[in-house]
Structure formats: structure tokens, C-alpha cells
Amino acid sequence: MTVPAYIPSPPISEFALGPLTIHFYALCIMIGIGIAVWLTQRRLAARGAAKGTVIDIALWAVPSGIIGARIYHVISHPTDYFYPGADLLKSLYIWEGGLAIFGGILFGSVGAYIACRRSGVRFWAFADALAPGLLLAQAFGRFGNYFNHELFGGPTSLPWGLQIETSNIAYPLGLPDGTLFHPLFLYEMIWNVAGAFLIVYIERRAQLHHGETLALYLIWYGSGRTFFEWLRLDPTEFTIFGLKANIVTALLLAMAGAILLLIQRRRRLPFPESAYVKKTKNDEVLFGDVVHEPDRGRRGNPD
Numbered sequence: 079m080t081v082p083a084y085i086p087s088p089p090i091s092e093f094a095l096g097p098l099t100i101h102f103y104a105l106c107i108m109i110g111i112g113i114a115v116w117l118t119q120r121r122l123a124a125r126g127a128a129k130g131t132v133i134d135i136a137l138w139a140v141p142s143g144i145i146g147a148r149i150y151h152v153i154s155h156p157t158d159y160f161y162p163g164a165d166l167l168k169s170l171y172i173w174e175g176g177l178a179i180f181g182g183i184l185f186g187s188v189g190a191y192i193a194c195r196r197s198g199v200r201f202w203a204f205a206d207a208l209a210p211g212l213l214l215a216q217a218f219g220r221f222g223n224y225f226n227h228e229l230f231g232g233p234t235s236l237p238w239g240l241q242i243e244t245s246n247i248a249y250p251l252g253l254p255d256g257t258l259f260h261p262l263f264l265y266e267m268i269w270n271v272a273g274a275f276l277i278v279y280i281e282r283r284a285q286l287h288h289g290e291t292l293a294l295y296l297i298w299y300g301s302g303r304t305f306f307e308w309l310r311l312d313p314t315e316f317t318i319f320g321l322k323a324n325i326v327t328a329l330l331l332a333m334a335g336a337i338l339l340l341i342q343r344r345r346r347l348p349f350p351e352s353a354y355v356k357k358t359k360n361d362e363v364l365f366g367d368v369v370h371e372p373d374r375g376r377r378g379n380p381d
Contacts, residue, residue, distance in 0.1 A: 083237045084258050091225045101173040102225035110218030111140060114211035121207035122199075125353035131197060135204060138193035139186045146185020150178035154316040154323055158247075174226070179216060179303075180327045202288035203353045209295035210274040216299070217270040223263040231260030231309035238264070248311050262306050269306075273298040288351055289342045296335025303328040 092101045119132040152159055152169050155176070159169040168174075187205075194201040223229040230240050230248070239258025242249055277294050280286070286294075307324045316323040 085238055085240045085261055085264070087227050087241050087243065088225050091227075103222035104173045106218045106222030106225070107177070107215075110215030111136075113218070114208065114215040117211035117214065118204070118208045121210075122204060122353055125203055125207070125351065127199060127203075127353040131199060131353075132204075132207075134197055135190055135193040135199070139190035142189025143182040143186025144172065144177065146188075147177035147179060147182035148172055149185070150181025151176040154178065156316075177219070178324075179219070180324065180331070183331075198354050200288060200351075200353060200355050202292065203351065206286070206288060206291035207353075209291045210277050213270040213274040213277070213295065213299065217267045217274075220263045220267045220270070224261075229263040229266070229310065231262045231306075231311060233257050234260050236260075240264075250311060259311070260309060262310055266302065266306050269302040270299070273302070287342055287345070289338055293335045293339035293342065296331050296338065298335075300328045300330075300332030300335060304332065 088102070091103065092099050094100070115132055115136050119127075119129075122132055123129065148170070159166065190204060190208075191201050193199075194204050220229065227242060227246055228248075230242055233239075233250075233253065235258070238261060240261040240263075242257075242259055244253075244255050273295070276298070277291060280294060281291060304325055307322055307328055310324075318326040
């Protein structure tokens with residue numbers, strides 16, 4: 079059997095299951111969400127969270143994240159959905175692709191914050207527990223992009239070049255049929271999976287406080303995404319200071335992670351840190367970190 083010296087695009091993107099049409103893109107996203115919920119629950123339970131806590135939070139965070147991801151995508155691709163004679167309902171067809179992770183992170187964080195406040199769970203503790211699972215979920219989402227023939231870079235002669243049909247909306251004008259492209263979906267999949275394992279490794283080697291694991295996620299994903307967006311062929315029209323909005327957003331994400339890590343490393347926080355927020359004498363939930371106590375020597379003398 080001859081193995082092609084390229085990555086062929088999948089000939090199908092969906093299959094029928096009785097009266098239902100199952101889209102591989104949606105299936106990949108659902109698998110990723112399931113893995114993220116399972117792993118996050120295991121990690122949060124290690125800090126004392128009750129069984130089912132993450133599912134309760136996910137009921138807020140996942141729908142919020144999907145809505146935000148779709149809104150961000152539609153806003154950044156206006157001519158794909160808003161033109162004379164356009165079917166505006168297509169802006170809701172998420173199974174055809176078009177979920178922007180940046181919008182998902184923003185709106186999903188709001189949903190998670192609300193759920194954490196309702197359940198008394200520290201938002202930072204939840205976010206830290208989520209970080210590796212979120213990277214794995216994003217990796218599965220990128221595999222869904224493969225089935226939708228999305229997320230590819232410039233032309234390449236490398237043996238792992240991706241085959242894309244000339245009818246694809248992002249296919250560059252003037253290039254001949256059969257041109258191969260960088261499989262950015264695969265590059266980001268590898269980057270995300272590597273980041274998940276790296277974060278877990280760092281956690282085991284270093285004693286991280288609330289917010290620091292999240293910071294590592296923001297730095298890793300933001301910096302990688304900045305590079306991938308620079309390589310990406312995408313008809314995005316939404317720009318900021320002449321740069322694609324996704325590049326600017328990814329840079330801001332990485333910078334936010336670096337600032338958060340710097341701030342948290344300078345604070346004097348005690349161990350162990352519970353997943354739950356401490357309460358006042360009146361049982362009013364306090365959002366934030368525990369009260370500072372004298373440092374036990376992990377970071378030297380207090381300032």
C-alpha cells in the first residue's frame with residue numbers, strides 16, 4: 079500500500095445516526111468537554127471539592143463559553159454572515175465550524191465565576207484545576223477543524239502538508255490545485271497536548287498557589303496561538319492596529335498570564351489552600367484568596 083506524502087482532507091464531515099446528523103466537529107468538541115470535566119473534577123477533588131462540583135460549574139461555563147465563542151467568531155467574520163440576501167440563521171450554525179476560543183474563554187470565565195460564587199468554590203482553584211483539561215479540550219477541538227477543512231497555514235513542500243480543495247474560502251488566489259499547506263490544526267493540537275503535560279509536570283515539581291497554574295496556561299496558549307495566527311491563512315477582516323484581532327488577543331492573553339504569575343509569586347500565601355472560600359462570622363462568602371499568614375520560608379523573607 080502506498081502511503082501519500084501529505085495529509086489528505088477527510089472526505090466526510092458528518093454521518094447519519096437514524097434521523098440525526100452527527101457532525102464530527104461537534105463530536106470532537108463534546109469529547110473534549112467531557113475529558114476536561116473529568117480531569118478537572120479529579121484535580122479539584124484533590125483540594126477537597128465535593129463530587130459533582132465541576133459538573134455544576136460546567137452547566138454555567140460550557141453554554142456561556144459556546145455562546146461567547148460563536149459571538150467572537152461572527153463578529154470577526156462579518157461578511158460571512160451579513161450581506162444582502164444572507165440567511166441570518168446561519169450565524170447560529172455552530173456545527174459548520176466557527177467557535178473562537180478567545181470568546182469562549184471570556185464568556186466561559188464569566189459563567190464559571192458565577193457558578194463558583196453560587197457553590198462557594200474559589201474561582202482561582204477551579205481555574206487552576208481546569209487548565210490542563212482545557213488544553214486537552216482545545217486539542218480535540220482542533221481535530222474537529224481538520225474534519226471541517228479549517229485552520230491551515232501557507233504553502234509547504236513538507237511531507238506532512240495538508241491537502242485543501244480550491245473551493246475552500248481560505249484557499250489563496252493564484253495557487254494551483256494540489257498545493258499543500260501547513261496543517262496548523264495539527265501543530266496546535268501537539269502544542270496544546272504538550273502544554274497540558276508540561277503544566278502538570280511543573281505543578282509536581284513546584285508548589286504553585288492559586289492562580290499560578292492558570293497563569294502558566296495563559297502564557298503557554300497565548301504565546302503559541304500568537305505564532306499560529308501569524309502563520310494562518312484566514313479571511314478575517316477584523317484587525318487592530320493593522321494586526322489580526324486574534325494575534326492581538328493572543329498577545330494580551332500571554333501578557334496577562336505573565337503579569338498574573340508575577341503577582342502571585344510575590345504574594346505570601348499559606349499552604350494548604352482549600353478549594354472552598356472561607357466564610358465570615360456571618361457566613362457571607364468571601365471571594366478571593368485566604369488571609370495572608372507569615373511565609374514559612376518557601377520564598378525567603380517577607381518584604
